[in-house]
Amino acid sequence: MPFPHGNSPSREARFRDLQARQHGLATAAQLGVLGFSPSMITHRVQVGELERTLPKVYRSSLVAACREQDALAAVLWAGADCVASHATAGLLWRIEAVPRSLRPEVWVPPSRRPRHRDVVVHRGVVVANDRRVREGIPLTSPARTVVDLAARLDAEALEAAVEDVLCRGLTTPGAIERCVVSVGGRGRDGVARLRRLLAQRDQAPLESRLEVKVWRLLRDAGLRPVRQYDVRCDGQRYRLDFAWPRLKVAVEAEGFSAHAGRAAYVRDRRRLAALVAEGWTVVPVTWDDCTKQPLVVIDRVRAALLHAA
DSSP: OOOGGGOOHHHHHHHHHHHHHTTTEEEHHHHHHHTOOHHHHHHHHHTTSEEEEETTEEEETTSOOOHHHHHHHHHHHHOTTOEEOHHHHHHHTTOTTOOOOSSOEEEEOTTOOOOOTTSEEEESOOOGGGEEEETTEEEEOHHHHHHHHTTTSOHHHHHHHHHHHHHTTSOOHHHHHHHHHHHOOTTOTTHHHHHHHHHHOOSOOOOSHHHHHHHHHHHHTTOOOEEEEEEEETTEEEEEEEEETTTTEEEEEOOSGGGOSHHHHHHHHHHHHHHHHTTOEEEEEOHHHHHHOHHHHHHHHHHHHHHHO
């Protein structure tokens, strides 16, 4: 079958390969390198094969729009040396507690001033050590992303974000601290709070937003359990969310996702039975418990500790 407007199979194959690597996207400059003239691009837009998503950035109508496509489109539009940032980078890294961004955000070099109503542009320097590529999208590193978001997140959300990136091994406390020092100058919003949070950390990372909520509740009540405590019961190794090992009292953050399905429910009951058989007292805490009756949660924990003592 002949290709319209003088297209050759090799050019068409390279075009498809480019779109596959770029979430269905291509810039006018990239299409020009492949041999597409402006009139050929216009023709593909007119027949509905391509759609202009941003100036000189086109998306394939055959590829469903997604978060990754929006982010890369903004980076391609902004030009060389630009990276997805702030909430956009946070969502691409799937960082806990990051708010959904209505418009993609990018860092651009200070000398550039691109503007578009559909893109949030931040001007500044992002050094090579603070850059990554994820799913083909240039973006800020997890450490830099947390620092950039520090001003937007409340205390609990910021702590959840930090614990999440550390728990998943995306970065380290040292990397975040170095990033704070390099870009968190005096007066930068949120940096002081982030510094305090890092200074207070002395235990294993927490694994969920609910665990952060429970931890903050216990800590604010003056209770300092061991986080992520490993214990062996009935020949099995179990990890307790929060524990007072000497008293054999544990607090478990009970989320729905962790116990979905019959198999998960059976494993959870077997685990609880093994802990109780070994003399452990387990206090389950749900999201509703933390948000609707926090004082009741603290009373239950204190009662368990007093009874064990």
